[in-house]
Amino acid sequence: xxxxxxxxxxxxxxxxxxxxxxxxxxxxxxxxxxxxxxxxxxxxxxxxxxxxxxxxxxxxxxxxxxxxxxxxxxxxxxxxxxxxxxxxxxxxxxxxxxxxxxxxxxxxxxxxxxxxxxxxxxxxxxxxxxxxxxxxxxxxxxxxxxxxxxxxxxxxxxxxxxxxxxxxxxxxxxxxxxxxxxxxxxxxxxxxxxxxxxxxxxxxxxxxxxxxxxxxxxxxxxxxxxxxxxxxxxxxxxxxxxxxxxxxxxxxxxxxxxxxxxxxxxxxxxxxxxxxxxxxxxxxxxxxxxxxxxxxxxxxxxxxxxxxxxxxxxxxxxxxxxxxxxxxxxxxxxxxxxxxxxxxxxxxxxxxxxxxxxxxxxxxxxxxxxxxxxxxxxxxxxxxxxxxxxxxxxxxxxxxxxxxxxxxxxxxxxxxxxxxxxxxxxxxxxxxxxxxxxxxxxxxxxxxxxxxxxxxxxxxxxxxxxxxxxxxxxxxxxxxxx
Numbered sequence: 351x352x353x354x355x356x357x358x359x360x361x362x363x364x365x366x367x368x369x370x371x372x373x374x375x376x377x378x379x380x381x382x383x384x385x386x387x388x389x390x391x392x393x394x395x396x397x398x399x400x401x402x403x404x405x406x407x408x409x410x411x412x413x414x415x416x417x418x419x420x421x422x423x424x425x426x427x428x429x430x431x432x433x434x435x436x437x438x439x440x441x442x443x444x445x446x447x448x449x450x451x452x453x454x455x456x457x458x459x460x461x462x463x464x465x466x467x468x469x470x471x472x473x474x475x476x477x478x479x480x481x482x483x484x485x486x487x488x489x490x491x492x493x494x495x496x497x498x499x500x501x502x503x504x505x506x507x508x509x510x511x512x513x514x515x516x517x518x519x520x521x522x523x524x525x526x527x528x529x530x531x532x533x534x535x536x537x538x539x540x541x542x543x544x545x546x547x548x549x550x551x552x553x554x555x556x557x558x559x560x561x562x563x564x565x566x567x568x569x570x571x572x573x574x575x576x577x578x579x580x581x582x583x584x585x586x587x588x589x590x591x592x593x594x595x596x597x598x599x600x601x602x603x604x605x606x607x608x609x610x611x612x613x614x615x616x617x618x619x620x621x622x623x624x625x626x627x628x629x630x631x632x633x634x635x636x637x638x639x640x641x642x643x644x645x646x647x648x649x650x651x652x653x654x655x656x657x658x659x660x661x662x663x664x665x666x667x668x669x670x671x672x673x674x675x676x677x678x679x680x681x682x683x684x685x686x687x688x689x690x691x692x693x694x695x696x697x698x699x700x701x702x703x704x705x706x707x708x709x710x711x712x713x714x715x716x717x718x719x720x721x722x723x724x725x726x727x728x729x730x731x732x733x734x735x736x737x738x739x740x741x742x743x744x745x746x747x748x749x750x751x752x753x754x755x756x757x758x759x760x761x762x763x764x765x766x767x768x769x770x771x772x773x774x775x776x777x778x779x780x781x782x783x784x785x786x787x788x789x790x791x792x793x794x795x796x797x798x799x800x801x802x803x804x805x806x807x808x809x810x811x812x813x814x815x816x817x818x819x820x821x822x823x824x825x826x827x828x829x830x831x832x
Contacts, residue, residue: 364590434486439770
C-alpha cells in the first residue's frame, strides 16, 4: 500500500498548465470540428463583405440612386461592424466566447435574410447596418478557435482558418456570376444568408473556450472540456492537476511577455476591459495594432472596390484603361482577383512559422505596395487586373498574419476586446476606403487615390517593425499583471 499511496501523492503534487494540456492532447478531431465552425463564421463575414461589390451598382440602377447613396450602402455596413466589433469583444471577454457566438449568429442571420426583402433604400441601409453589427463578431470566432490550438504550429493553423474567408469570397463571386444576371440582387442577398443560417443551427455543438474558463477561475469546467477533447482526440491529459497562474509582464531586456506574479486584475465591465488596452503594459501594442488593422482594411477593401470600379468602367477620365464593360466583366474580374488570395494564403502558411509574424508582414507590405504603385497612372485592362491580382496576394497575407498576431499578443482576459477594438479601427478604414476608391477614381483623381493607399501601407509596415514582441512559438498568457 505504501508505494501506491506515494504514487497518488506524487500525482497530486504534479500540476500542468493549459498550454501543456493542449500540447499533450494535440491537434486532433476535436480541433478540426472547432476549425470548421469558426471557419464557417469567417465565411459568413467574407460573403457579406464581398456582396457589397455587386449589390451597389445593381441597386443604384434599379432605384436611381446617386453615387453618394450607392457608397453609403457600403459605409453603413462598416459602421455596423465598427459598433459590433467593439461590443462583441467586450461581451466575449466578460460573459464568454460561446454566448457571444450565439448572439452574433442570430443578429447576422435575421438581418441578412430580411435585407433581401427591403422595400426601399432606407430600410436596406438599416438592415445592412444590422448585418454589419453582426459581422463585427468575426474576431470572436478567431479568438475562440485560437484558444483550442496547441502553441506548436499555431500560426499555420490560424492561416488555415483564414482560408475559409478566401473560400467565402470566391464562392460569393461565383454565386454572383450565376444569380445576378438571372434573378437579381434580392436573390443574391437571400442565398448569401445561408452560411449564417448554418452557423446558427450548428451552434448547439459548440463548447466554451477552456482558456477563457481558466482565466475566470473556473478550473473544474475547463478540465471537463479538456477531458472531452481527450476522448474525441483519443489522447490523454498529463498527470496531475490543471492550474492557471499566468500573467504578463513586459520584459524590457528580452522583449518578451512572460509569466510573473499571481496578482491580477479581474475586469467585469466593458469600460475596464477597454481601459486595460491603454494600460502601460499594452499601450504600445494597442496603438500599433490599430495602425496595422487600419492599414490592412484600407488596402484590402480598397483593392476590392478598385476592381469593381475599374471593371465597371465608371471612371471615363482615361479611356485607355477604363472603358465601359458589361456586368459579366465585373463578376469575372472580382472572381479572378479573389483567386489571388489562394497563393497569398499559401505564402502566409509557409512564412508564418519560418520567418515569424513581424518580418513576414513587413515584407508583404513592401511587395504589395510595389504592385500597387504602377496604377498611379492608367494602365490597360489586362495589366490593371494583373496588378490588382498581385497586390491582393500580399495584402491578404498581411491581413491574415495580423489576424494571427493580434490574438496571440493579447492576454485571454482582454483578448476578444483587444482584437475587437482593433477590428473596429479597421472598420473605420472600411468606411473611408469607398471614398478613396470610388469617389476619387470617379472624380478623375486616380493618382491621388493610389498615392494615399501607398502612404497608408508604408505607415503600416513601419508599425509592424515597431512591435516589441515576436509571438512565434510563444505560449498564450491569460492575465495582465498589476
